[in-house]
Amino acid sequence: MNNSNRTVISRRSRPAKEPLSKDLIVKTALELLKNEGSSGLSMRKIAKALDTGPSSLYVYVTNLQELSAYVLDYGLDKVVLPDAQDGSWKTNLFDALNSYLTVLYESPGIAELALTTIPVGSHSLALMEYILGRLHEGGIRSTSAAWGVDLLLLYATSVAFEQASRDQKGTTLNTILTSYESLDVMRYPMIANLRDELLSSGERFRWGLEVILQGILQRQD
Structure with missing residues (x-):
């Protein structure tokens, strides 16, 4: 029996999907990483978000490790590298590392990727x-420079990951402060005496960079 009132929806009336590409896969993966953390970075979830099957992703990326490297590099495109002609070499170095820290901190999941993924993309290489x-x-040249760049990036990445993780879990310095205030002063006299300093921030990150840099300068190989 014919139903003349039935509405027929044509597939042609649906919004056209953006053609699948490596860039689209990477952008989608980054959004999932921001929204869900590292658990969102899976081929299955990325494929679902793109309304396709996981097997279709492997046309553009070899595996999840390769995709992670692309995602990390895409996330680092916002790192600002100061003009080397302006300012001192140390100021420019610290400003670049501070920008790197900020980008990692403001993009949840990227810091974790930076700790676990080999950086091979153009933005990662440009920073290095x-x-x-x-x-x-x-x-600073030769071995000291090669090992030094690794140490500086590892320090910045670790700080960003620690801060981002605390924010995601809702852990504040007040929690640590409360713990310190209840310490047995006789058992932990040094911690009790330096409680404020242990929890202070200020220029702590740049102080750490300075300590690392001075160590590199002292050990020229």
Whole structure:
């Protein structure tokens, strides 16, 4: 029996999907990473978000590890590298690392990727090249520069990951302060005496960079 009142929805009336591509996969993966953390970075979830099957993603990326490297690099495109012609080499070095720290902190999940993924993309390489260039200006070369850039990036990444993790879990310094205030002063005299300093922030990040840099300068190989 014919139903003349039935509405027929044509597939042609649906919004056209953006053609699948590596860029689209990476952008989608980054959004999932921001919204769900590391658990969102799975081929199954990415495929679902793109309304496709996981197998179709492997046309563009070899595996999840390769995709993670692309996502990390895409997330680092906001890192600001100061003009090397302006300011001192050390100021530019610290400003670049501070920008890197900020980008990782403001993009939940990226810091964790930076700790677990080998950086191979253009933005990652540009950052490394920039840091090596500033170390070279400061007279740091060869092995000291190669190992130094790794140490500086690891420090910045660890700080960003720690801060981002605390924010995601709702852990504040007040929690730590409360713990310190209830300490047995006789058993932990040093912690009790330096309680305020242990919890202070201020220029702590740059102080750490300075300590690392001075160590590199003292151990030229």
